[in-house]
Amino acid sequence: MEMAVDILSQAQALRDGDTLVSSGGNFELGFFSPGSNSRKYVGIWFSNISARTVVWVANREIPLLGSSGVLQITNKSVLILASGKGDVLWSTNSSRSVRKPIAQLLDSGNLVVRDENEENPGNFLWQSFDYPCDSELPGMKLGKDLGKLGDWKTRVWIAVSITLSAVTLIFLCGGVALIKRKRRRQRVKTEEGKFSISKCRKGQWERPLYAFNVIARATNDFSHRNKLGEGGYGPVYKGVLYDGQEIAVKRLSKESRQGLEEFKNEILSITKLQHKNLVKHLGSCVDADERMLIYEYMPNKSLDSFIFDQSSSELLDWPKRLHIIKGIADGLVYLHENSRLKIVHRDLKASNVLLDSEMNPKISDFGLAKTFDGVAEEGRTKRVIGTYGYMPPEYAYDGLFSVKSDVYSFGVLVLEIVSGQKNRGFKHQDHHHNLLGHTWILFKEGVLLDVVDPLIKNASYALEMKRAIHIGLLCVQQHLDDRPSMLQVTVMLSSDCELPEPKEPGFYVPREFVSIRNTAFSNNEMTISNLYPR
Structure with a gap:
């Protein structure tokens, strides 16, 4: 749609197909492609000549790919050309800003950025005449300081002479500065x-x-x-x-x-x-x-908003929960085994697993991630950062982290998904253990399915549920060497192979030490950053 106006305000945006036309109809500004080229540019051309003759181009060094570009004025009085993804391809370079900035195409072919109420050319924020291309238009200048120094070609030579003199003076003083401006460098x-x-x-x-x-x-x-x-x-x-x-x-x-x-x-x-x-x-x-x-954007937000909310948890039946468990496992295998560098997430938890429109899980938030290069398998830190309830013992106490740290967190997550309960903050009338300790007790008593969320209990899925809980216990074992790799976990989840007996989980404390345990930790979702390991 042709805008047929000569002014672009801050409330407007110029898109492919829109144009600005100078008040006298001499010039037009818009998007164009040279010949049959699919690359787009923003330029100014004569509007009253049938064969388009472009006299000025904004983004001549960085063409726009596709037709989703937009030309607009920012709240800092800067005219920018951005792609549909928001990548800035070109912008004016004014350091000043005004209250009501506009861009206007003058009948001289000059594109100017100025205040809406400012008519004095000496106070314009920016003008295209200061940045001429191959075409020379009457009245073109090299800037307001050189605006009265004769014809265009004369002003060019004056500017070149001044520039060369300045460079020579810098060399004579013994200082050489070469600044290479890279596009969009910050x-x-x-x-x-x-x-x-x-x-x-x-x-x-x-x-x-x-x-x-x-x-x-x-x-x-x-x-x-x-x-x-x-x-x-x-x-x-x-x-x-x-x-x-x-x-x-x-x-x-x-x-x-x-x-x-x-x-x-x-x-x-x-x-x-x-x-x-x-x-x-x-x-x-x-x-x-x-x-x-x-x-x-993930429309279904995070996993914790479903499994820990009774009004939403019923939307996740067992097949969906198993699908989520397997998806998280596949994502961790990629991080640990198949990416260019081995990556330890270090903060895997229910709130960092997002769900798309089809309930497919996606691991997010890599702010605490650590990478391993070469043959390194583990690292140590003096600044332990993570979330209570998901950190393995060796990391919480000694700052030691490895891919087995993520395995432990995954095991906690599996038990939370199956039970619909948080690990930390878990309460039971018969003991004071967390969810891991409670599941361990049920395993030893042979009633493992008692931990399953009542909303998803289904006899037809009993074997799958029991197997998932068993795998979760293998992942949260106290000693990291006893835990399986995530690759082994994916094999366990997708086959009927025999599972080894799990050993005692991390942070499980026998009944006689329960009172000590209760004073050691606090809320499940508290992220800590000031624990200093021994």
Whole structure:
């Protein structure tokens, strides 16, 4: 649809098919493709000539692929060209901002960014005449400081002469500075130093950087209605991009020091991971002090909202729960065995397993993940971070982590999925053990199925349920060497092979030590970061 106006306001967006037309009808601005090329550019051409003659191009170095681009003005008075995914391909470079910014195509062919009430060219924020292409238009300038120095070609030579003189002076003074401007290059400052996004893009960062205003529009300016929840990292919002794609946005809280580390770690961990049971990382947003991670949106939210909520848990019958268990196992096998680097998630829990529209599980939140390169099999940390109820003993006490840490967390998760109960916070009238201890007691008494969620009890699935519980107990054994690998777990879940007898689970304490145990830990969902191992 042709806009047939010469002004683009902050409330408007110019898309493929829309144009700005100068007031006298001499020039037109819009999207175009040269010849039969599928690449799109934003340019200015003569509107009264049948054969399109382009006189100026904005994104001549970075073409737009497809027809989902948008030209708009940000709240910082910057005119940007963004792809449908929010990747900024081109922008004006004004450092000033005004209250009511507009972009206007003048009848001279000059595209200007100015305040709505400002008519003085000397106060314009930006103009295309300062950045001429191959075509020369009457009145073109190289900037307001050189605007009165004669014809265009003369001003070019004056500018070149001034530039050469300045460079010569710098050389004579003994200082040589060469600054190479890379497209969309930014740096994120942290308290520990500088985190270079441009460096990550070359090495590990292969997802687009979204413009802040694109994410703000997608989330209705981060409205409370769009808020999905909040964790240690910060709030999470639902958003919808220009092309209709639904996204989830994790916005780093300015008070979260731990979150900044998680932001860097998650980008470096998940960027190259591709698996059907891992949540897909779509990109990031870095703007001034804003740090955001963009993911595919999961309409059914997290697993804990189903298994721990009686009103929702009945929606997950046993076949669905077993499907979720197997999916989580497959995702962990990929992390441990099949990805480029061996990755330990370190914070696997029900709230970090998301469910898509078909109840397929996807492991999320890689902020605490650790990678192993080469032959390394385990690591140790002085700063233990994780969630009570899911951490194995060797990690909670000694800071030791390995793929067997995830195996333990998976075992806890299996027992929670089967029982519909949380490990920590579990209560029973006959003892003070957690869910692991309670399941262990039932195993020794030969009544293992008593732990099954009453809402899903079905005699036809009894063998599958019993086998899943048995596998869960194998995964949560006290000593890490006794636990199976996730690859072995997937074989156990998909076959009828004989299962070994499980040994005592981690954090199981006999009755005579129950009073001591009760003072050691607290809530199930509390994430800790200040435990210092022996």
